[in-house]
Amino acid sequence: MTKASIQAVAKEAGVSVSTVSRTFAKPDLVLPKTRDRVLAAARKLDFQVSRSAAALKSGQSFRIALLHADTIDVWFNANVFRGLNSVFGPAGYDISVYGLSNARERHEFFTELPVRRNVDAVIVCSFDIDPDEVSRLKDVNVPLIGINTPSTIGLDGAVCIDDKLGMHTAFEHLISLGHRNIAYVYGAPDDTSQLRFSAENRLQGLIDAAAAHPDVTLEQIRCSGHEDTTGAALAQLTTMSPTPTAVCFQTDEMAIPVLYRLPQYGLRVPRDLSVIGFDDIPFSAKMGLTTLRQRPNDLGAIAARKALAAMEGPLSEPRFETVAPQLMLRDTTAIAA
């Protein structure tokens, strides 16, 4: 079993090995009739092209590196991975996943650069990668594509969510409902967490939006990565003055536990307090949380397509794309009390 080589298939089909090779690698270069014969022989012998051999000869590795912060199981990363795999998988590429969740791992990765010679493209996901690191990666000499990277400098392509626009949308939505005292809850993750970048951008988006509304107070509730975010947010929300009538959260993940606890503090949502999240994780729909939807799955797929294109030659079409989050109106926002 599993032993049939390309030679055997060639013999079985009565053609040369090159024809067999072409049948799989460049089907359009071989006559349909011949192709069918080869395919039949291949099926009969349980033949599959050895990717190792194909890789060696062709100079490709058929592997893509994905660099990410935090862990791969967090909603954003896992969905990006899914999007990447949905494009790379059918194209014959595997994804090598490198989670760089602390300074040591990160340093190690960038000094060892284990991807050298062994990947055909590098995807940097929601990583506040610095210029030095980018230039190190450029040494690998393969396309470098960003997803939600703070900067696009040095990248061959990138796709980013428009965090600022998202917060602007959230803000205007609340304003239109009559809210004038708005709070923003965000985390201050230490180290290399991907969240740092989005936290800053989203905050800035809100600040910018508020600048156009002098009559609005915008209170920041910053929760350090070490404390109990839910408790800290609740404590501040329920004691600050003026009491906010609406609160934006950096992520749905932060919003949901607070949303759950709010009634225990006598605050009814949305009657006493409007709540708006960011991300639209699966729970948000189930719990009726108004939020800004982003689709990391799509970002991954777009990035994968850019990578594939960049491997063929320089990207011509817009190399850098920005996608707008979509406001999902649900049950947690209402007219200000």
Place this chain on the structure above:
Amino acid sequence: MTKASIQAVAKEAGVSVSTVSRTFAKPDLVLPKTRDRVLAAARKLDFQVSRSAAALKSGQSFRIALLHADTIDVWFNANVFRGLNSVFGPAGYDISVYGLSNARERHEFFTELPVRRNVDAVIVCSFDIDPDEVSRLKDVNVPLIGINTPSTIGLDGAVCIDDKLGMHTAFEHLISLGHRNIAYVYGAPDDTSQLRFSAENRLQGLIDAAAAHPDVTLEQIRCSGHEDTTGAALAQLTTMSPTPTAVCFQTDEMAIPVLYRLPQYGLRVPRDLSVIGFDDIPFSAKMGLTTLRQRPNDLGAIAARKALAAMEGPLSEPRFETVAPQLMLRDTTAIAA
């Protein structure tokens, strides 16, 4: 850049290519002094072993196949992936992820068997794989390891969570709190969803546990995959008679939205109703949900180690492992009203 071959390193270090190869593949077969010289040369020339070439020559592929149902971003799958990668990554293996979420994809996979000749092991994750499919996979002739598979027949190794024990634990916990009217909410996913298997097992565990308590009523609330699970569960919970004083959910994911809505129906948790979940997803701790913890991350790591061992030779130690879920006592269970 990125061009240095093993020859160049050999020359630079003043040794033969075989020595360079050994330095990376079997470091202990080369004198430390020589090794250092080679390593220095390699670093200087930015050399990394080409995995494609190593793979071709050695007959390995350095790829592992992961078969899963549903999508890779669901909590369980994503965490299994993380566990697998934490072991396979450092060992030099990449993971090819195959999500088989419907009958067509599944059929296609098992007829094409794209993993043939191209992976060194296959991991089947929480998949109600049937005996035919197992035997098809055996043709690939590499170790076949299961994670939460309904049966271990034909597998070289497996690690499974003890769903029944988990539900038994949940049940006894509720009994000890004085509950006698208990409900169980579970989904009935169609098709190949991984959840089907756990749904059945968990239900059975509960039924078995209840058999020892004739004075206890156990009501099943079955939610089909197509309807609004949260709404259906709430509707039944609030109208059934006798009114349950405690409810077990098949998963935390199902429990949490219901937990959130319960107060709107005038039911206070845990005073009027005790709630217990299964999984211990990150939200559960934040929301104080009593649940049974399983660690898919660990399952993945264990499975990966089994796979690595099985690649060396037949597994000697216990090939099949079962791990017990752990009861996480939090705020949603209390003495029966």
Place this chain on the structure above:
DNA sequence: TTGTAAGCGTTATCAA
């Protein structure tokens, strides 16, 4: 459109 033949960059075998 198809066939011939020369490697791709390692590792494994064997000898030194």
Place this chain on the structure above:
DNA sequence: TTGATAACGCTTACAA
């Protein structure tokens, strides 16, 4: 412990 050399199974000029 190290070195010379023959594969590993394909892809790709180039020729037919």
